[in-house]
Amino acid sequence: QVHLVESGGGLVKPGGSLRLSCAASGFTFTDYYMSWLRQAPGKGPEWLSYISDGGTYTYYADSVKGRFTISRDNAKNSVFLQMNSLRVEDTAVYYCARDHTDFDYWGQGILVTVSS
Amino acid sequence: DIQLTQSPSSLSASVGDRVTITCRASQDIGNSLAWYQQKPGKAPKVLFYASSILKNGVPSRFSGSGSGTDYTLTISSLQPEDFATYYCQQYYNTPRTFGQGTKVEV
Numbered sequence: 001q002v003h004l005v006e007s008g009g010g011l012v013k014p015g016g017s018l019r020l021s022c023a024a025s026g027f028t029f030t031d032y033y034m035s036w037l038r039q040a041p042g043k044g045p046e047w048l049s050y051i052s053d054g055g056t057y058t059y060y061a062d063s064v065k066g067r068f069t070i071s072r073d074n075a076k077n078s079v080f081l082q083m084n085s086l087r088v089e090d091t092a093v094y095y096c097a098r099d100h101t102d103f104d105y106w107g108q109g110i111l112v113t114v115s116s
Numbered sequence: 117d118i119q120l121t122q123s124p125s126s127l128s129a130s131v132g133d134r135v136t137i138t139c140r141a142s143q144d145i146g147n148s149l150a151w152y153q154q155k156p157g158k159a160p161k162v163l164f165y166a167s168s169i170l171k172n173g174v175p176s177r178f179s180g181s182g183s184g185t186d187y188t189l190t191i192s193s194l195q196p197e198d199f200a201t202y203y204c205q206q207y208y209n210t211p212r213t214f215g216q217g218t219k220v221e222v
Contacts, residue, residue, distance in 0.1 A: 044203055047212040061211045101207045102150035106159035
C-alpha cells in the first residue's frame with residue numbers, strides 16, 4: 001500500500017536551515033506530482049509547494065517563496081524540502097503528500113520547531 | 117488566492133444526528149473541491165474529491181454536494197468515530213487553499 005515517511009525535522013534557531021525528506025513506496029512514484037504541506041499548532045493545513053512528476057515544474061506558496069526549495073529523486077522515490085531563513089512562524093508539523101488534485105495520501109508528519 | 121470559508125467553526129452533536137458543514141469559496145471553483153477529516157495527532161484523510169465523489173472506503177453516511185461557490189458536507193447519522201475536524205480544500209487553481217476547519221464535538 002502507499003506509504004510516505006518524512007524525516008529531517010527538529011529544533012532550529014531563527015535564520016537557520018533544515019532539509020526535510022520524504023520516502024515514498026507502494027505506488028509508481030514517477031506518475032505523480034508531490035506536495036509539501038504544513039500545519040501550525042491549532043491551525044488548518046497550509047499547502048507550501050508542489051513538484052511535477054518529472055521534476056521539471058515547481059510552484060510555491062508566497063509564504064515560502066524564495067526561502068524553501070522542493071526537489072525530488074525519482075531513482076530513490078524521494079521528495080525533499082530545503083528550508084532556509086527559517087522564521088518562528090514556520091513552526092509546524094510538515095507533511096509530504098501525493099498530489100492527485102486532492103492530496104490522497106499523506107505522511108505521518110514531522111515537527112519543525114523554530115525557536116531561539 | 118481563493119479564500120474558503122467554512123461554517124460553522126465548531127458544532128456540538130450527538131451520535132445519530134445529521135450534521136451539515138458548508139464551505140463557501142471566494143469565486144467559482146467549478147466543483148474542484150475536496151473534503152478531509154482529521155483526528156488529533158493524525159494527518160488529514162481525504163473523504164471526497166470533485167465535491168461529491170466518495171473516496172474508496174469512506175462510509176456512505178458521508179455525502180458531498182454543491183457547485184459554483186457553495187459546497188456542503190453531510191453526515192447522515194453521526195457515529196462515534198466521526199468526531200473530528202473537517203476541512204474543505206480547493207484545487208481549482210494554485211495556490212491550493214483550505215478552509216479554516218469545522219470541529220465536530222460531543
